[in-house]
Every structure is written in structure tokens, then in C-alpha cells.
Amino acid sequence: MAAGIRTSELRKVYNTAPPLAAGAGGFSFAEKRSKGKQPKPEIVALNGISLDIRPGEIFCLLGPNGAGKSTTVGVLTTRVKPTAGQAWIGEHEVWKEQSAVKRLIGVVAQRPNLDFSLTAREILVFHGAYFGLGSHERNQRAASLLERFKLTDRADQIVRGFSGGMMQRLSIARAMMHDPQVLFLDEPSSGLDPQTRLLLWEIIREYNRSGKTVLLTTHNMEEADALCQRLAIVDHGRIIALGTPQELKSSVPGGYLVRVRFGQNSTDLMERLKILSGVREVRATENNGADLYADRGGPLVSEVANLALAANIELCDVHISEPSLENLFLHHTGRSLRE
Amino acid sequence: MNYKAFVAMLARDVRVARRNIVALLFQTFLQPLMFVFIFGRVMVGSGYMPPAYKSLLLPGIMALSMVGTGIWAVAMPLIGEFQFTREIEDRLLAPMDISWVAIEKVVAGTLQALAAGIMVIPFAWLLLRPGVDLSLHRPILFAIVALLVAVFSACGGLALGCSVEQTHIGLMFSLVVAPMIFFGCTYYPWSALANFPIMQKIVLVNPLVYASEGLRATLVPQFPHLSLLAVFIALFGFNALFLTVGLRQFHKKAVS
Numbered sequence: 001m002a003a004g005i006r007t008s009e010l011r012k013v014y015n016t017a018p019p020l021a022a023g024a025g026g027f028s029f030a031e032k033r034s035k036g037k038q039p040k041p042e043i044v045a046l047n048g049i050s051l052d053i054r055p056g057e058i059f060c061l062l063g064p065n066g067a068g069k070s071t072t073v074g075v076l077t078t079r080v081k082p083t084a085g086q087a088w089i090g091e092h093e094v095w096k097e098q099s100a101v102k103r104l105i106g107v108v109a110q111r112p113n114l115d116f117s118l119t120a121r122e123i124l125v126f127h128g129a130y131f132g133l134g135s136h137e138r139n140q141r142a143a144s145l146l147e148r149f150k151l152t153d154r155a156d157q158i159v160r161g162f163s164g165g166m167m168q169r170l171s172i173a174r175a176m177m178h179d180p181q182v183l184f185l186d187e188p189s190s191g192l193d194p195q196t197r198l199l200l201w202e203i204i205r206e207y208n209r210s211g212k213t214v215l216l217t218t219h220n221m222e223e224a225d226a227l228c229q230r231l232a233i234v235d236h237g238r239i240i241a242l243g244t245p246q247e248l249k250s251s252v253p254g255g256y257l258v259r260v261r262f263g264q265n266s267t268d269l270m271e272r273l274k275i276l277s278g279v280r281e282v283r284a285t286e287n288n289g290a291d292l293y294a295d296r297g298g299p300l301v302s303e304v305a306n307l308a309l310a311a312n313i314e315l316c317d318v319h320i321s322e323p324s325l326e327n328l329f330l331h332h333t334g335r336s337l338r339e
Numbered sequence: 340m341n342y343k344a345f346v347a348m349l350a351r352d353v354r355v356a357r358r359n360i361v362a363l364l365f366q367t368f369l370q371p372l373m374f375v376f377i378f379g380r381v382m383v384g385s386g387y388m389p390p391a392y393k394s395l396l397l398p399g400i401m402a403l404s405m406v407g408t409g410i411w412a413v414a415m416p417l418i419g420e421f422q423f424t425r426e427i428e429d430r431l432l433a434p435m436d437i438s439w440v441a442i443e444k445v446v447a448g449t450l451q452a453l454a455a456g457i458m459v460i461p462f463a464w465l466l467l468r469p470g471v472d473l474s475l476h477r478p479i480l481f482a483i484v485a486l487l488v489a490v491f492s493a494c495g496g497l498a499l500g501c502s503v504e505q506t507h508i509g510l511m512f513s514l515v516v517a518p519m520i521f522f523g524c525t526y527y528p529w530s531a532l533a534n535f536p537i538m539q540k541i542v543l544v545n546p547l548v549y550a551s552e553g554l555r556a557t558l559v560p561q562f563p564h565l566s567l568l569a570v571f572i573a574l575f576g577f578n579a580l581f582l583t584v585g586l587r588q589f590h591k592k593a594v595s
Binding site: 118127132 | 355595
């Protein structure tokens, strides 16, 4: 039976240790007195994340680096203890029934965390053994996953010498080894070539077709758009938008985004931009720029140029974006996902 | 507890140990046996040491091999696996409480330490003979002491391995392991410190003292040694302490 994922008001605050030079660190003989005087820097990684991911859904957390995506996955996979809030996988509360939760989940971490002392095949077979699979079954599954992920010819080599892409594929194979109900993939396609990325997408879709829930994080909008049934956009530990890719894209006023930059600042020009036909919203940005949310892109540019010319202001830069999740992110945060 | 996952992790450690068996043997036995050769053979043979020193040395060497092996077998992999590669993650995600992952490491380390202790006796005996006067007439007490020493080494490895960063491994050996060995009554009995009364008291905080003296009491009881009761109490205490500290540190490292 497929299991869903639920979180309620998850918060995580890290108290990072001061840098090594300040007298802390794993093995320090410096006196601890000084520690009390300096307030510990606090980093709020999650600031009230509530999610309800349905069983059998491919759900995506989209956001820039440091938004809290990996921390959310960490909390849901028992690796990060939340400061407050609750999380459930299926019926099981993550922090109260860890073993039951771990049986239900498969995890692909952002960085390959393979057991470097073992061969590729051994990694899969031992993983199966940790989950109580019988000897015949785990050997058979390992062989078929190695085949599936095109790793059979290197199956009996120690993984230390594998390329990044191979390690990533093996990490995903390992997460699928015990056939978990919920699969977590933290930035699965970073570092993969386009061909392998397509293979990965196909594998994720196929896994989902067998009724499994998939939660993946990415900062790649194409990936979110191509793969997810629903997605949440995360920034600074908060969910700023949630819905299907289509719903989210159509929630941007107009859909198109024309970013322009002028030689100087002019309130008058800004007012004129607002009354151009098709323009829904104009936002001033830094360096004399403006973001125009509109229902058309290219045709607007000549009108903007004419207005600038009439006001005797130089038009320095123009960028047109078609309706996309990037525009949505920008509309909500004023920042680009890629920044 | 999920015994299947636990046994699978033990099997994984056995597989890795078997793969590295040659390096492991050199690491375990080379240094103690060189010591046996120089002090037991060269120094005694040339008359700088009395012949009885051979028998006195052997239990100390056994303690040293066991403690070195256990600490190394648990601490070094843990330090490596908790680095940014987080190799240990697949075991932390196995369906059992993560404390059992740490306990599995302790069991694996204990077994390796016992194997090292059992194997070093015939090696050392071959190097030293004739003139080694071992008397194993209290085999059960000997087995209990050996087990306590092995568990101590593995628990110590857990506590160290989860407290020390990779960049500080050198420091760990020069500041913790080396003084522990030299002030651990491995090469001399505790009673030999009678002329240094303050030091004789201070070294009692060193668990290796009880390991060496305990093995001396059960293998060569003809030499002066600490009472077995003191040895048992101390080793039990240290084992409980290191296991508690080790598990706490393990949890700190495993969960952020």
C-alpha cells in the first residue's frame, strides 16, 4: 500500500559551532569559558513547513541552494531532528517510530554516500540484507538493478574509482533495492549528463507508476516541470507557493516577464510602463531596472523602447521570459532561482 | 532490535576485514612483535635484562595488541565514515535503532581484539622461547579478563572515533594513545612504579594498566600484580563509561 508524507509546522534551527579558530571544534583544549560570552549564531533552516503529499504522487520541492529542501528531506528520513513540528510517513510519526519509517523509505542523498569499502554489487546486496531480504532475492534484485542502471560491467569493482555519474546511479539503485513505498531523491540529476538524466526521469516515472510516492528536490525548473504532479516552491525555510506546475505558472500575472534596465531612474517612466496594454504589474528593481509582468513578451519590447526614447532615457538591457516556474519564483521572492 | 540487520552489518565488517587481511595483520602484529624481539630477545640475550623479563613482557604485549587493535578497528572506520562522504548513512538508514549500529561496531571491534590477543600469544611465545613461563591454570578468569579488555578497546574506539575529527587523528595518537601505552604498565608491572609513588597513583586512571595487570595476574601469577577484583571493577567501570560516552557521541554525529 502506498504511503503519503505529511508534515506539520516543521522548524529547524541550527546552532552552528563557532569556527575552529575561535576555540571550538572536535578536539579542542581551549577553555570553554569564552563560549558562554559569545551568543551562538542561529541559522533557521526550516521556518514552519507544512506539507501533505498524497500516496502515489511525484512531488517536488523547488528552491535555490540553502532554501531548506535538504533539511526537509533530512527530517523526513530520520537524519535531522526537527526543533519543532511533526512529520509522518504513512501512518508513522517519523521521530517516534523511526524503524517503521525507515522500512518505508528509500533515500538518495545529494552527495553519493556509498560504502567505499565494498564493490557495487556488495553495496546493493548488503543493503538488501540490512532490510532482511533473503539471499536469493537480494542477489537477484542486485543483478537486475545493476543491469537497469548500466553498471553490470563494473559490478564487482570497489566503487571508490567510479565516476560521479556512476556513483549517483548506484545510489539510486541502492535506494530502490528494498522496494520502498516512498522514494526521496535530493537533487538527483545534479552532475548527470543529459542522457543519463533522461534515463533517470524515465526510471522515476516508472517507479511512480507502480504506485510509489516520490519526493524529489531540485533547483532545476525543467526537471520540476517535466516530472512533478505537484510542487512546492521553498525559500528561506518557508513554502511560498504550492500547486501543479500549470497552476503555479498561471498564477504569475500575465505569465510573461520582461526585465528591463534603464540608464537612469524615472518615476514618470514607471507610471507610463504600467499603462501599456497587456502589462499587469510593474516592479522596480535595483540598478534602475523594472520587471514587467505581462500577457505578452516580444511585442512589448518596442513599446517600452519607444517610451524610453520619448523620455530621453537610455534602455540598457532587455530580457524576455516565457511563462515558467522561474518567473513564479521571481514574482514571489524578487530573486532569480539561479542567483 | 532487528537481528537480521545487525548480523548483516557484522557480515559486512567481516567482508571488509577479510579484504584487508594482510594490511590488518601487519598493523596488528608488526609493532608488538618487533618489541618482543628487541626487548625479549636482544636485550635478554645480551644480558641487559634478566631472563624472567620474557614472561613478564608477554601479557603486556598481549594487552597492547588487543587494545591497539580494538581502538583502531572501531575508531578509524568511524572517523572516516562520518566525514563529508557520510559512508555510514546506509547503515543509519537500516530499519533498526541507530544505537545498534554503534553496538555492532563494538562487537566487531571486540572480536578483532580477541583474535589479536589469541594470535599474539603463540607468535610471541615462538619468538621468546625458551624461558617463557606461562601458567594458564585459571582459564575462565583469563577468558573473562581477555573479554573485558577486548570490550574496553572497542568501547574506547567508539568514544574516540566519534569525538575526534579526521584532521586530529595524529593528535589523537600522540596525545591519547601513546601516553596510554607508555603509562599502561605494558612493559613493566605496576609494582615497578613503587619508586615513583605519585606517578604510581596517577597511572591508575589509565585503563590499559588494568588490562595489562589483569592479563599478568591470569597468565604469569608468579609476578606481582594488581588484585583481580580491582581489575574487574576498574574494567567494568571503564567499559560502562566508554560505552555511554561513545553512544552519546555517536548519536550527536549521526543526527544533526
